[in-house]
Amino acid sequence: MESVINAIEYYLPEKILTNYDLEKEYPDWSALRIEEKIGVKERHVVTENETALDLAYAAASKVFKTIDKQLIDFILLCTQSPDYFLPTSACVLQDKLGLRTDIGAIDYNQGCSGFIYGLALSKSLINTGIAEHVLLITAETYSKHISPNDHASRSIFGDGAAATIVSINEAKKIIDFELGTDGSGKDNLIVVNGGLRNKIELTQKEWTDDAGNMHSNNHLFMNGPEIFNFTIEKIPEVVKKLLEKNSLTIDEIDYVIFHQANKYMLEYLRKKINVPKEKFYNNMLCVGNTVSSTIPIAIKNCLDNKIVKTGDKVLLVGFGVGYSWGGAIVEI
Amino acid sequence: MDDLKETLEFENLDLTENTILKEIENYDSLSILTIIALVDEKFEKKLTAKQLASISTVRSLMELIGLEYFTE
Numbered sequence: 001m002e003s004v005i006n007a008i009e010y011y012l013p014e015k016i017l018t019n020y021d022l023e024k025e026y027p028d029w030s031a032l033r034i035e036e037k038i039g040v041k042e043r044h045v046v047t048e049n050e051t052a053l054d055l056a057y058a059a060a061s062k063v064f065k066t067i068d069k070q071l072i073d074f075i076l077l078c079t080q081s082p083d084y085f086l087p088t089s090a091c092v093l094q095d096k097l098g099l100r101t102d103i104g105a106i107d108y109n110q111g112c113s114g115f116i117y118g119l120a121l122s123k124s125l126i127n128t129g130i131a132e133h134v135l136l137i138t139a140e141t142y143s144k145h146i147s148p149n150d151h152a153s154r155s156i157f158g159d160g161a162a163a164t165i166v167s168i169n170e171a172k173k174i175i176d177f178e179l180g181t182d183g184s185g186k187d188n189l190i191v192v193n194g195g196l197r198n199k200i201e202l203t204q205k206e207w208t209d210d211a212g213n214m215h216s217n218n219h220l221f222m223n224g225p226e227i228f229n230f231t232i233e234k235i236p237e238v239v240k241k242l243l244e245k246n247s248l249t250i251d252e253i254d255y256v257i258f259h260q261a262n263k264y265m266l267e268y269l270r271k272k273i274n275v276p277k278e279k280f281y282n283n284m285l286c287v288g289n290t291v292s293s294t295i296p297i298a299i300k301n302c303l304d305n306k307i308v309k310t311g312d313k314v315l316l317v318g319f320g321v322g323y324s325w326g327g328a329i330v331e332i
Numbered sequence: 333m334d335d336l337k338e339t340l341e342f343e344n345l346d347l348t349e350n351t352i353l354k355e356i357e358n359y360d361s362l363s364i365l366t367i368i369a370l371v372d373e374k375f376e377k378k379l380t381a382k383q384l385a386s387i388s389t390v391r392s393l394m395e396l397i398g399l400e401y402f403t404e
Contacts, residue, residue: 037362038362152361210354211360211361223381224361224364224365224381225361225364225365225368225380225381225384226380226381228365228368228369229368229378229379229380229381232368232369232372233378264362264365264366264369265365268369268373
């Protein structure tokens with residue numbers, strides 16, 4: 001039993017944070033420079049009362065306009081911003097969406113590599129006969145982890161969710177994976193407090209970096225240069241291994257979609273792996289880095305704009321927090 | 333030296349070995365990424381964030397990369 005990506009829809013929260021909004025708060029942080037360098041003009045952010053689960057619900061509702069929700073026999077929800085420590089948000093979602101009760105549902109905690117891991121898990125569930133139609137949701141609200149005074153991180157990340165249906169299929173469309181993990185990079189993208197290792201500091205210790213961004217252990221911390229180093233070292237290797245395993249060359253790939261982390265890094269990676277601009281997705285202008293949803297959002301946009309069509313072989317690579325990474329070759 | 337100037341968009345400035353990096357206009361985290369990328373591409377060397385945080389002048393950057401690469 002093989003599998004295929006059957007449908008994708010995504011949902012972005014209504015509130016928009018523009019570069020001009022950020023510039024007003026931090027006059028030294030130029031709106032044009034943010035757009036030019038980071039590649040983001042605006043990003044959607046949740047309000048106080050909205051959570052990743054709400055975004056997940058909205059994305060799933062969208063996809064159920066074209067796919068019968070009664071077909072779903074497994075829910076995979078990827079998030080690092082769950083409603084509760086327990087119960088599992090996917091269980092709550094099952095009820096909210098009115099799905100069947102004779103189905104499986106789990107959350108899994110992953111970030112930028114989350115969609116790739118979700119595809120791998122979906123394929124496995126279908127290959128083994130455990131499920132036939134998986135609702136794979138990536139939903140994230142990093143804005144809730146970011147300090148209001150960390151303008152760098154606020155510029156980069158956006159909130160959003162994507163709902164992907166992975167279905168049983170005769171032909172093998174989800175072809176192969178190359179996964180990796182290196183926990184030595186854990187401190188380079190982390191929210192130190194709030195889990196069970198370290199309590200939230202009620203009297204928050206704060207410090208400011210050279211660029212004027214405020215940090216605390218209660219908030220998201222990202223060491224951009226270190227992550228950049230990790231990415232440029234690892235990702236070309238992953239691409240090479242994945243292609244070799246499947247006896248493919250990069251020229252036989254119709255389109256390449258990497259996790260949309262930042263425009264500069266993506267352009268550098270594109271050149272490193274030798275892919276022409278027209279075959280490489282680099283667009284986070286109106287959404288920012290939506291973590292685990294960047295790849296499904298990109299696929300959906302490519303399909304809608306006919307940049308990618310049925311039968312195309314697409315190379316997907318997610319990488320980031322963990323460190324965790326994963327590459328996949330799929331046929332659309 | 334010219335490569336460095338161009339990549340970091342510092343062409344309009346009088347970049348000398350003694351110029352302090354952090355005092356250059358528009359020198360930010362993106363400039364750091366650009367330096368890392370440039371050194372990776374041109375010299376196939378890896379510079380860590382820690383190393384970059386420990387240097388202050390253009391000369392110390394050149395030393396980090398390796399002075400032998402900067403023969404005029």
